[in-house]
Amino acid sequence: MPALEILWxxxxxxxxxxxxxxxxGLEIIRRGVIFTxxxxxxxxxxxxxVSSAFFEGKYQIPLSLGFALSCALLIAYASQNSRHIEAFIGLLYALGASSVMIVLSAGSEGDELFKRLMANDILFVMNDEILKAAGVYGIITLLYYVAYPRLNGFLKELFFxxxxxxxxxxxxxxxGVLVVxxxxxxxxxxxxxxYRFKPLLFGWIYGWIFVTLALVLSYHYDWPTGYSIVFVGTLITLTSVLWLEKRYQKNRKI
Structure with missing residues (x-):
């Protein structure tokens, strides 16, 4: 089967x-809450x-969304009331990671599910799942650009x-979490x-390039797809950051 037919x-x-x-991502970095x-x-x-361990995979969407929204409420509150928001968010991550391991420890497929939750092999995502996700993302983008700028205070934080x-x-x-x-x-x-291009446009092009490279390498060398995206993306980004920072320091001295 041709590579393009599999990868498109x-x-x-x-x-x-x-x-x-x-x-x-641009908003999170500007806010300084990178690990959110x-x-x-x-x-x-x-x-x-919890869905996998106690409900045979049922109620996955409402359970995961309920947990995530509870986390969002805590972070929105802490962002306006905590002097060390990054430490607070880091502890939330540790709480989540340890909770997942404890919940999955009783099942025989716990390790495999944990690996998928960290970096799933997106080669096996179905077309209908892609369409559903695209619809959700479209609504989120519309709300972000239309409703979010009109809010203020805690409500704006909670909405974001x-x-x-x-x-x-x-x-x-x-x-998976690491790919996200x-x-x-x-x-x-x-x-x-x-500083040469608009940040969002540059971010899109940059991300599309390293994701495409990661998928090609994953297909050619039979690497796990999710971890390939994480590896290629982080490696290229770390290198790019060091180069850009060095160039910035050099320009400042001129």
Whole structure:
């Protein structure tokens, strides 16, 4: 079977994921709450683990969304009342990760599910799942650009983190927590460090490039797809960040 026939649905999904996550990634980095999506994603994963361990996989969406929205409420409150918000968010992530392991420890398939929750093999995502996700992301994007700017105070914080929670809850079953984090932070970080192009447009193009490279390498060398995206994305981004920062320091001395 030709590589393009296998990879094109995955490419479409990956491009959609980069598109929505870059939007929120820019806002998260500007806010200085970089680990928010990791925490929300990990708490959402608790809902998926509970569904698998106690309900035979049923009620996955309401459980994961309920856990994620609860996390969003805590983060929205802490963002206005805590002097050390990143530490608070980091502890939420640790709580989520440990909860997933405890919930899954009783089942025989716990280790395999945990691996999928961290970085799922998106090669096996069905076309109808891609369409459903695209619909959800479209609604989230519309609300982000139309409703979010009109809000203020705690309500605005809660609305932002609730949108983020819905996005992450949609993304984690498709791609996994680590892939979501990589797509959220890597394109946005490099986009904000360069000054020649508009950050969002640059973030999209940058993310699409490294995701395409990761998928080609994954197919050619039979690497796990999700972890390939994380590996390629983080490696290229770390290298790019060091180069851009060095260039910035050099320009400052001139």
């Amino acid at each position: 649905p995955v490419l479409i999904l990956a491009f959609i994921l980069v598109g929505i996550h870059a939007i929120f 999506d990791l925490a929300v994603g990990q708490i959402a994963a608790v809902g998926i683990a 983190f609730s949108l983020l929670s819905v996005m992450v809850t949609t993304s984690v079953p498709l791609a 984090f990589t797509l959220l932070i890597a394109p946005a970080l490099v986009a904000l460090l360069q």
